[in-house]
Amino acid sequence: MARNTDDHSQKIAEALMAVADFGFAEEKVKDTLKRLLKLYKDNWKFIEEDNYRELIDILTKENKEESNLNHNFEHRYGLASSSAVDFANKRAKMSHSSPPRDKEKCPEFPQAAARGTRLHFEKDKSTEERVHEGVPNSSQFDIASSANAEVRVSLICNSSGNSYFRQQGLDAVLREVEDECRKTYGIQNPDFSLVRLMEKVCQFFLEIDSGSSDETRRKFCDTPKQSDEKDVLKDDNRVNSALEPIKVLQNPQSSEQQIKEAVLQKKYPLYLKDISRGEDNIPIPLVNESSTLELPDFIYIKNNMVYQDGHVDFSLARISEDNCCAQCRGDCLSSALPCACAAETGGEFVYTQEGLLKEEFLDEVIAVSLDPQRKHFYYCEICPLQNDPQERYGKIKRCKGHLTRKFIKECWSKCGCNKKCGNRVVQRGIQVALQVFPAPEGKGWGVRSVNALKKGTFICEYVGEIVTNQELYQRNNERAAKKERHTYPVLLDADWGSERILEDEEALCLDATEFGNIGRFINHRCYDSNLIEVPVEVETPDHHYYRLAFFTTRDIEPMEEMTWDYGIQFDDKYHPIKAFKCRCGSMSCRDKKRRY
Numbered sequence: 001m002a003r004n005t006d007d008h009s010q011k012i013a014e015a016l017m018a019v020a021d022f023g024f025a026e027e028k029v030k031d032t033l034k035r036l037l038k039l040y041k042d043n044w045k046f047i048e049e050d051n052y053r054e055l056i057d058i059l060t061k062e063n064k065e066e067s068n069l070n071h072n073f074e075h076r077y078g079l080a081s082s083s084a085v086d087f088a089n090k091r092a093k094m095s096h097s098s099p100p101r102d103k104e105k106c107p108e109f110p111q112a113a114a115r116g117t118r119l120h121f122e123k124d125k126s127t128e129e130r131v132h133e134g135v136p137n138s139s140q141f142d143i144a145s146s147a148n149a150e151v152r153v154s155l156i157c158n159s160s161g162n163s164y165f166r167q168q169g170l171d172a173v174l175r176e177v178e179d180e181c182r183k184t185y186g187i188q189n190p191d192f193s194l195v196r197l198m199e200k201v202c203q204f205f206l207e208i209d210s211g212s213s214d215e216t217r218r219k220f221c222d223t224p225k226q227s228d229e230k231d232v233l234k235d236d237n238r239v240n241s242a243l244e245p246i247k248v249l250q251n252p253q254s255s256e257q258q259i260k261e262a263v264l265q266k267k268y269p270l271y272l273k274d275i276s277r278g279e280d281n282i283p284i285p286l287v288n289e290s291s292t293l294e295l296p297d298f299i300y301i302k303n304n305m306v307y308q309d310g311h312v313d314f315s316l317a318r319i320s321e322d323n324c325c326a327q328c329r330g331d332c333l334s335s336a337l338p339c340a341c342a343a344e345t346g347g348e349f350v351y352t353q354e355g356l357l358k359e360e361f362l363d364e365v366i367a368v369s370l371d372p373q374r375k376h377f378y379y380c381e382i383c384p385l386q387n388d389p390q391e392r393y394g395k396i397k398r399c400k401g402h403l404t405r406k407f408i409k410e411c412w413s414k415c416g417c418n419k420k421c422g423n424r425v426v427q428r429g430i431q432v433a434l435q436v437f438p439a440p441e442g443k444g445w446g447v448r449s450v451n452a453l454k455k456g457t458f459i460c461e462y463v464g465e466i467v468t469n470q471e472l473y474q475r476n477n478e479r480a481a482k483k484e485r486h487t488y489p490v491l492l493d494a495d496w497g498s499e500r501i502l503e504d505e506e507a508l509c510l511d512a513t514e515f516g517n518i519g520r521f522i523n524h525r526c527y528d529s530n531l532i533e534v535p536v537e538v539e540t541p542d543h544h545y546y547r548l549a550f551f552t553t554r555d556i557e558p559m560e561e562m563t564w565d566y567g568i569q570f571d572d573k574y575h576p577i578k579a580f581k582c583r584c585g586s587m588s589c590r591d592k593k594r595r596y
C-alpha cells in the first residue's frame, strides 16, 4: 500500500515537472490531474502519453478561458465557453491508442470517450448541437491540428438554403477526397492519409510563424502572416460547393508569443534555459524574441581543445620556478609584494580586490588596440597567413601586420596560492548573467548582460577548437563552398613578433564554429565596442597559445548588447576571418560601403 502511495506521489511529481515549463499553478495542475485520474480510472498510461499532451492541452485551454482571452474567438466561431475541455478532447481524439473507457461514466470530459479512434467525426447529436449553437446553419469539423493545437485545420460546412443537402460524416468525405487525390496526383502509397497531410500543414504553419527554420520561411515567404484565418485550398471545385474552403485557424486563444515560447520550450527546454547544457558555470539562456533566427547549431565547450595539428604544451615541466609563485600561500593580491606572476605586467597585478581589471591597465590595452600609428604592429618575414603551400607568396603578397598586445598572466597549478587567489579571474570562468538574444540590425544572435556591469569586468573567454592556420585555411575553403553566413575564427597572433619565423603548428587560431562557448556569439563593433579582448597566459609560459578573455571597456547598462572589435579590415579578401557587411552602427565604422 505504502509502495502504491509512493508510486502515485512520484507520478504526480513527474507530471508537475513535465509541465513546469508552462508556468501553470501547481494547485491547478494537481486538480486537473485528479479529474483525469478519475476519468481514466487511475491509469497513468493515458495521462503520460505523448509527454502529458492531454494534461497540457486542458490546462492551456482552461487557463486561457479564465483570462477571457478567448472571448473574441468564441464570439466569432461559436465555440461554447465550456469548450476548453471539448477542445482538448478533440485533440485527444487523434491519439492512436484505444483506452477502454465508458462514455456515460465520464461526465467531466464528455468527449474523451472517443479518444483513441483515428478520427471520430460522425455527426452525432452532441457535435451538431455544439457546432450549431454558435454558427447557425454551419457545421465545423476539426480535421487536423499541430501537436499542441496552436494551429488547426477545420472544415466549415455551410448548407444554408440547400434543402436537398444531406450532410455526410467527415470520415466519408475524407475517404472520397483521399481517393480523388490518389487518382489526380498518382499517389501510390496505400497509407496516404489526408489527415496526416493536414497535420503537416498545421505543423508547417507553426514552424513558419515560430521562425524555427529560415529555409521553411523562405519557401513560404509569400504566405500571409498573422491573420486569424488562412485559406489553404481556395474554391476547390473538387470539394462540394456547399462546403466552404478548408481553413487553417490559428488559435486566437493563445497569444502568439506564448505559443512560440511554449513550443520552443517544450522542444528544447534545456537548451533554451542554458545553451551550455550545464557545461558552463552558470546557465546561459537563449532568448528567442525574434521568430526569424535559426537556432544555433554547435556544441558548447567550456575550455579550448586542440583539434589535431596544433602544438600546445601544457606540461608542468615547462613552467620554470621563476614563472610561477610556488612559495605563495593564500591570496597573492593580499601579500605585501607582488609575486613572480606579476612580472609579465611590470611587477603589478592587473586585478583589483573586486576582481576588476585595473583602469590604468585597461586604458593601456585599449590604447594599443586603437594604435593609429601602428607602432604596435609586427610584420612577419614570412607570414603564417600565407599558409597555402602552393600559393605561399601568391595571394598574400606581404604580411599586413599583427597587433602586439599586452598579456595578463594568472597564477596557475605550480603556484602555491589557493584557487581563490585574486590573480585567478579568467580561469574561474563566467560570473555574470549573460543571455544570447537576437541582436539588432540583422547581425544574427548576439550577447547581452542581464545586469549593469562596471568597467573592467571579466565577461567570458572566446573558446573554440585550437587549430593551425593551415587547418583553418582548409576549413575556410570548405565553408566558402557552403556559403555559411557567420564565421567564428579568431587568430592567436598577439605575440607573433616574439619569434622570427613561426612553424605552422605554432601559429594558432581558435575556431568556434562547431565547438565553442558563449564568446562565439559576441558581435563586432568598429573601434568603440564595449568589450576588449586581452590575451591571458594561464597554463603555458610561451605565447603561441593563450586564452582570449573579454573585459568591459566601460560601464554597461542592463540588457545592453556586448560587442568587441574583431580587428578586421573589410577590404581584406584574404584574411582568415571573412569580412561581412558591417552593421555595427559605430560612427567610426571601417566598412566604408556600409558606414552609418
Ligand SMILES: C[S@@+](CC[C@H](N)C(=O)[O-])C[C@H]1O[C@@H](n2cnc3c(N)ncnc32)[C@H](O)[C@@H]1O
Pocket: 296, 442, 443, 444, 445, 446, 485, 486, 487, 488, 520, 521, 522, 523, 524, 525, 580, 581, 582, 583, 584
Ligand atoms: C562570431 S559570429 C557572431 C555571432 C553571430 N551573430 C551569430 O548569429 O552566430 C560572427 C558573425 O556574426 C555576424 N556579425 C558580427 N558582427 C556583425 C556586424 N557588426 N555587422 C554584421 N554582421 C555581424 C557576421 O555574420 C559574422 O560572420
